[in-house]
Amino acid sequence: MTARRVTDSGRPLAFSFDGRPYEGREGDTIASALLANGVRVVGRSFKYHRPRGIYGAWTEEPNAIVDVTFDGTTTPNLRATTELLKAGMDVRSVNAKPTADADRLGLLDRLSPFLPAGFYYKTFLWPDWHRFEPRIRAMAGLGRLDPSNEPPAENPMVNARCDVLVVGAGRSGLAASAEAAGAGKSVILVDDQFAPGGSMLYREVDGDARVEQAVADIARLGGRVLSRTTAYGIYDHNLVCCWERRGAQPDRQWRVRPGQIVLATGAIERPLIFADNDRPGVMSADAALFYLRRHGVLVGNRIVLAANNSRAIPIADTLREAGAHVTVADLRDGGTVDAVHGAKAVEAVTVSGKRLDADTLLMSGGYTPTVHLFCQAKGKLRYDEGIAAFVPGNPVEGVSVIGSAAGDFDDYAISPVWPKAGAKTRQWIDFQNDVTLKDVELAARENFRSVEHLKRYTTLGMATDQGKTSNMNGLAAMAAITGRTIEQTGTTTYRPPFTPVPFTVVAGRRRGELFNPVRRLALEAEHRAAGAVFREYGGWLRPAWYGKGDAADEVRREARQARDTVAIFDGSPLGKIEVFGPQAGEIVDYNSYNTISTLKPGRIRYGFMLTESGVIYDDGVTTKLADDHYVVSCSSGHVAGVVARLEEWRQDRFDPSQVFVHNLTPHWATLTACGPRAKRLVDALSLGVDLDDAALPHMGAGTGTFAGCPARIARVSFTGDRSYEVSVPAATAPALWAAMNEAGRVLDAVLMGSEALLMLRAEKGYIIAGKDTDGTTMPQDLGLSGPRDKRQGEYVGKRSLFTDNAQRQDRQQFVGLAVSDGGPALPTGAHALGSDGGQRRSAGFVTSSYDSPALGRPIALALVQRGLSRMDEEIELVHLGSVRRATITDPCAFDHDGSRLNA
Structure with a gap:
């Protein structure tokens, strides 16, 4: 036995490691208990599966990573040095089959000449990387997850x-x-x-x-x-x-x-770099002192202590007092550690050409x-x-x-001892990831000389210890190889977390x-009482449809009746973001692709918000209540994001004392009446607003009262029919709901859920940002290039609309599709087929697809390559191996002239 316990205190704790029983003491870590029991091999290195022993004493430990089962639950990838021992623990080595001591994959070390840094870019290119990939991925990782570990x-x-x-x-x-x-x-x-x-x-x-x-x-x-x-x-x-x-x-x-x-x-404390410095039994000198003083464990009997600094040398005397035979190799005098002997543990050490019997080598490189x-x-x-x-x-x-x-x-005092290039033996810099001095030399030869490139090419410092013991030696090696100073070579970027x-x-x-959190409507109870089936839309729990019949039938019923009479829809989640102050007009203009501030008070404008890369982020309408007061209405799922955007630009570009942003979405409940009889229904509410088309035209807004509370009326439409959005304080919503349902009875009104609404808007070719657009869609891809070409002022995303990428002729563009093969509605997600050198490839995809009750046929919306210039062209689409045919059309399939908005 090499290590042993020299002070015996604390009650015994039984545990097992790799299936063998051991006994530790209360206050032990897993690492100190393993050392006290003479266990040398505690793990295997990541790439070559070389045997590894305990090196350190705390978070710097690169080798002793274990899975721990306690009380029936397994927790993976714990550091043995930082985990307190508990009675009954079952500790298992990771990255080893079946055990750390007898790992069958240790044979990989013999293949090391074929597995240098970047080997996956080289060795497995022929005949095909994908032949090797499944097995390599199966071998990757360290510990095993326990599905029952909740x-x-x-x-x-x-x-x-x-x-x-x-x-x-x-x-x-x-x-x-x-x-x-x-x-x-x-x-x-x-x-x-x-x-x-x-x-x-x-x-x-x-x-x-x-x-x-x-x-x-x-x-x-x-x-x-x-x-x-x-x-x-x-x-x-x-x-x-x-x-x-x-x-x-x-x-x-x-x-x-x-x-x-x-x-x-x-x-x-950092390691020294010499041949076979990764053998079990090679440890940090400071860690050896820690185990002796804190846990009463002497890590070896015949110890060689190699150090290049004054802080480590005195440790030898403490170890001698505990009963060890210690030989000091003071590298400040020019001594060298030439070799470590032993296959799975230290058996001898050659120092300055002299072989010394030893079971432990302690090292301190500063x-x-x-x-x-x-x-x-x-x-x-x-x-x-x-x-x-x-x-x-x-x-x-x-x-x-x-x-x-x-x-x-x-x-x-220290005399630096850094890695020296050109060694014929393997000298280990990163113990866990198997990075050697030769790997650093290879990276330099292949021009990965930046420390950030070195890190990624060799995986130096990317292990679970985050390079705590390897980074300094690695960059010193690169400095020596490239003829730079260590300071010129620099360090990698330290990122959180400090430890896993x-x-x-x-x-x-x-x-x-x-x-x-699921956001809930103020009228949830009323919707449930009316037979609503709820689903989540944009983070809100909303009615998808009403009724107990077949879902598709109920949705078609609602959509058909909404076109024929009038539908009542709860649009409360739509954004209601107040922007006010002297610079309110400037910020809403800057945040929008369309100019908003030129509106007259009481008018509404539809527009897009773009990301800084020019991609459509959201669409919605903005109401101008006064020159210094606007209401931004965005889609339900983007309210928080739009508020954050406005607040960011308020602070970074505008004077925060001249413009204010206040999210009042939860304050207002909004019920929408849409359809040919919508005006009659809203008129019955006695809101005190002139609903005549001259006073309240389409895209107009007014204010009134309901039940003694303020009410806002916006004449906007997401269905293509005449529509009115009536907003009241959330507490007043039940009364408004009751009044609209009462007025709707004589008008044959229907309660409409989100699924029917989505169908109606698709008939009109209205987009849903994020559904009918993707992370590349720009306004010109929808045929809306006017603001880009004519607008003079700055706005978010403007510069990106003029890049070479934005002006490519083969961009995917927003179009409609009419089924031309006589089949059912196209599958959403079906890919339009294109060709490239005779090879089939995707040329776009279906974004929305419905069987339209108003048109009596299937309709679809899609993003198709060069689609706007390919009207009436028949294309093929493929979905799960099935090929369909469709004709490219205008996205608007219903009421193309918009006459129903004023019907």
Whole structure:
């Protein structure tokens, strides 16, 4: 046995690893328990399936990733170094079949010459990548998901503010917290380890007692200390997100907005690079000290300690006192580690040409400040020759870095030992992803010399440890190979999260209806009483149709009667966004493809909103109530997005004191009367509005009263028939519903759901943004190029409408389709067929399709390549292997001259 427990405290805890029983002690991590039981091989590397042992002691650990089954639930891909051992745990290695010690896929290491960096771009091109892809994908991934592992009902989320947030409860963090709290500031101190203290707990005499006193002092001064809480990300405006692990209780996310962030995140010991430095038994020197002092585990009996810095050398004396035989290889004197011997574990080490018997090799290549959060806050780094590491450069407002994280190492001397190119042996830089020094050399030869390209080409630093132990050596290697300095080579971009965080923690309570709340109509009870069948449209629960008969029959009945008499439809979810102030006209113009401000008060204009890339985002109408007051009505599902757009431009382009945006969609309920008898129905409501066509023409608006409350009337149509939208305060909606139904009885009115409405608008060729458009559709693709060609002012998306792509002649354009093969309605999604060099390809697709009751035939809308110039052309469409024929037509199939709007 190599490692052993030298202090035996805590009650025994039985557990198993890869099917074999073991015993740990209370307070152990999975890693310390495995070490105490002499388990050397704990996992397999990702690509070559080489045996891997425990390297580190905390989040920097690249090798010991395990699946843990406890109380019948399996959680995948946990770090053995950060998981507390529990009695009855069944721990399994990942990426190994059947076990880490006897992995059949270990044979892949013999194929390593054929699997260099970027091998999937090279090795498997012949005869066809797709022949290899299924098997390669099946081998990918690490742990196994447990379908029965359902997350807790909710993970609480806490929003907090404080004057000072300190990240890291080591010596510097504790001192900074006490100082701030003593100055009367509100303080939150977070630390990711099981207890505060950091390296004080295993590097300093009486560290436990001094940490306990410091924590007590901070609490006495009103500070809050959160252990097992990882600050994993700094986001816009210095929002800090933290993951608190609470044992038996669900984990909790803290979203903290501090006045000042103090980063006391310490430093990570980095490996040395030499031949076979990935063998089980090769460990971080600092980790060995941690396991001895915190868990009473001596990691080896015959130890070689190789280091290039003064901080690691004294560890040898502590290990000797615990009973180990330790040989020090001080690389500052020019010594070298030439080789590690042993297949699955260290058996000997060759140092400066001399072979030494050993069961453990501890290495320390220096310390790299943990600057991830600083960089997430947009901090830049500079290379410090004195400590051979990157440290924070220019300060970031609201963020300060202290202690080891700032490169402030007490009594520290180092002689850099960086990877040297040209070695014939394999030297490992990224242990988890199997990136070697030769891979970095290959990347340089193939001109992937930027560190960002190096990362993606070789996968260096892309493992679950996010390069905590590999990045520095990797970029130093690239610097040496390309003849640049380390600072010139630079670093990759650090992104959150700092360490893997469960999705459930990030989601918090945002799941189910709490993630996407179902919006409900003020008249839901009335609709249900009338026999409505509900479906979700744009996030709203709305009537799809009314009645208990066949769905298709009920929808056709409603559509037919709406054309013949009058239909009552609940349009409450349509956006009602108030824009007012001296610059109201300017912002609605800027937000729209069409000019809006030229309207007269009391008039309405239809138009599009575009993305900055010129693509149609939404369509709707805008009402001008006065020169400084507009109401933007967008589609139901885009209300929040349109409000966000308007608010963004209000703040970024206009004077926020001159224009205001207020979403009143929930305040107003809207009932629509549409059809030939709509005017008679609305006139019966006694709204106090002149409904004569001269006073209230199509696309006109008026104000009146209903039941003593204000009422707005808009004469707009989404069906092609005369229509009136009547909006009243939501609390008044039941009374308006009752009044309209009462007036509708003598007019043979019908209640109409969304499905019939969609059919009626398709007969008229009216689009639904996102259904009849896709992520490329621009206004000219609908034949609406007037504003693009004539409008002078700026608006969102204007520049993009004049790009080469926007003016291509083969763009997909909006057209109608008439079935010409005598068959039923075309399948929505059916592809129009085109050809390219004799090969069939898609030339567009059907966006909407219905069997029109008004026309007595099928109709369809589609996006077809060059469709506007191909009227009356017959095309083929294919759907699930079935070929259909249709003729390209104008999108408007019903009442082409629009006479029914005033009928």
